[in-house]
Amino acid sequence: MILVIGYGSLGRKVVNNAKNIDKVTVIDKNEAVFESLENGDFNYVIGDASELDVLERAKVKEADTLLVLTNDYELNRKIVEITSELNSKAYIIARGIIKYPELYNGLDINKIIYPLESAAKDAVNEIEKSKLRRKLAELKEVANKAKKSFNEHYSEKEDETQENHKAPFLILMHRNPDPDAMASAMALKTIFDKWGVNSEIAYGGKIGYDENKAMVNLLSIKLNQIDEINLSRYCSIAVVDSSSAKTLPIDIEGSKLAVIIDHHNDSDIVAKYMDIMPEIGATATILTNYLLGLDITPNRDLATALYYAITSDTNYFKRKTSKKDFEAASYLQGLMDPKVLEMIENPDMDTETMEILGKAIMNRKIIKGNLALSYVGTLKNRDALPRAAEFLLKMEGISTTYIFGIAENEIHISSRTKDLRVDVGNIMKTAFGGGGHQSSAAASVELGIFQSVSDKQSLRKLVEEAIQAKIFETMGIEEEEPAGQD
Numbered sequence: 001m002i003l004v005i006g007y008g009s010l011g012r013k014v015v016n017n018a019k020n021i022d023k024v025t026v027i028d029k030n031e032a033v034f035e036s037l038e039n040g041d042f043n044y045v046i047g048d049a050s051e052l053d054v055l056e057r058a059k060v061k062e063a064d065t066l067l068v069l070t071n072d073y074e075l076n077r078k079i080v081e082i083t084s085e086l087n088s089k090a091y092i093i094a095r096g097i098i099k100y101p102e103l104y105n106g107l108d109i110n111k112i113i114y115p116l117e118s119a120a121k122d123a124v125n126e127i128e129k130s131k132l133r134r135k136l137a138e139l140k141e142v143a144n145k146a147k148k149s150f151n152e153h154y155s156e157k158e159d160e161t162q163e164n165h166k167a168p169f170l171i172l173m174h175r176n177p178d179p180d181a182m183a184s185a186m187a188l189k190t191i192f193d194k195w196g197v198n199s200e201i202a203y204g205g206k207i208g209y210d211e212n213k214a215m216v217n218l219l220s221i222k223l224n225q226i227d228e229i230n231l232s233r234y235c236s237i238a239v240v241d242s243s244s245a246k247t248l249p250i251d252i253e254g255s256k257l258a259v260i261i262d263h264h265n266d267s268d269i270v271a272k273y274m275d276i277m278p279e280i281g282a283t284a285t286i287l288t289n290y291l292l293g294l295d296i297t298p299n300r301d302l303a304t305a306l307y308y309a310i311t312s313d314t315n316y317f318k319r320k321t322s323k324k325d326f327e328a329a330s331y332l333q334g335l336m337d338p339k340v341l342e343m344i345e346n347p348d349m350d351t352e353t354m355e356i357l358g359k360a361i362m363n364r365k366i367i368k369g370n371l372a373l374s375y376v377g378t379l380k381n382r383d384a385l386p387r388a389a390e391f392l393l394k395m396e397g398i399s400t401t402y403i404f405g406i407a408e409n410e411i412h413i414s415s416r417t418k419d420l421r422v423d424v425g426n427i428m429k430t431a432f433g434g435g436g437h438q439s440s441a442a443a444s445v446e447l448g449i450f451q452s453v454s455d456k457q458s459l460r461k462l463v464e465e466a467i468q469a470k471i472f473e474t475m476g477i478e479e480e481e482p483a484g485q486d
Helices: 009-018 052-057 073-086 119-156 179-194 210-217 283-293 300-313 321-331 338-345 349-362 385-390 424-432 449-452 454-473
Strands: 002-005 024-028 043-046 065-068 090-093 112-113 167-172 201-202 234-240 257-262 271-276 365-367 371-378 400-407 410-417 440-446
Touching: 002 009, 009 119, 009 365, 043 201, 052 073, 065 201, 073 090, 090 119, 112 119, 112 179, 112 349, 119 234, 119 257, 119 271, 119 283, 167 179, 179 201, 179 210, 179 257, 179 283, 201 385, 210 234, 210 300, 210 338, 210 454, 257 283, 283 300, 283 321, 300 321, 300 338, 300 449, 349 385, 371 385, 371 454, 385 410, 385 440, 400 454, 410 424, 424 440, 424 454, 449 454
Parallel strands: 002 024, 002 065, 024 043, 065 090, 090 112, 167 201, 167 234, 234 257, 257 271, 371 400
Antiparallel strands: 365 371, 400 410, 410 440
């Protein structure tokens, strides 16, 4: 809770911004200042904030952040003296005056601001810092408890070797982790290392896409396959870039799940520490702010990973990007390795991927002049599909692509669009139970009865017709003869 004392011009500016961050309570002795309020988007108490009963009515002891902003500077000092005794944990911000720099001498105060035009923004920035400080304190407490539990458990098992007790924390990513998950895991491990808490990173599924493989190799990211580790060796689990059990490679025991840090809005699990920010474009942005809050400067590899994660998850700031994403990327840009980033973004292409690109071009069908569908047959490397979908999107006049092929008795479909009116994530979810973002998505469906078809041409015809019909139905397109391959 944020407690603001003084609802003058400065106080109003601060409240207008602060109420978007947390619950706000305002104290002012002038009842008239509250008469024009149209809605109750914050609480207020009328009275003298230097009086104990007024502060108690405002629940001063529950405040995380306390701002003393009245025009009476002597009163401000008195209020700071009283409130700092009542709530020693609060982050205190007080209005100062340049003529009296000694006004708050001897008081435990976190920030003095001055009533200039920028003062309200400064106050909000300090509020955000105080919130981050509180988050990090809570995270550290959870980490230290895991470490303590680990040490106690190990001391009770003196007959067992250290090998049987791996680390206090397992940092878990979602299945088939992407750059955002991997970079976020790296950053959280760096934070745990800073606090003297050992941890390891694990994933399920596979590291797909050539870019992701290049990221792991070039940045020497140490990852463990979840199927190859003994979960009993870890006291606690931290999940990054996911807050849904549906995306995780294992069923997590509730008592072990200690940390969740994510930016997706599909949470269905809970942990002791949770920081879910769906307004942010990448989990890597959240972890970058953690590093900044702890005065940890990421090394070159970590900075490169975080920067790539933010740019890839926001599609180079073209998809759900917040101010914090821009700020984090700007900070990381001066620390990352541009040459390594170039190699990650443009990895060597294997032979099969090149063949799939060729098939996608040769087999393309153009619908309505701007929609391209292409069946590429059987394939071993499913990661070639999204590359083909992106490649065909570069064709003149094409705004949406669907590329599909068969692997392991399933039809795999990858889609891309640059048409803001088309949401391929929703289309793939509705048509095939897949998912993704507005501009990129994927899905897999079982071959079913098509498995019995041995003739390749017949199989191609059946698969093309089935996939095309479902896409058309979902998009509301009437069946028509394709416009051809040009």
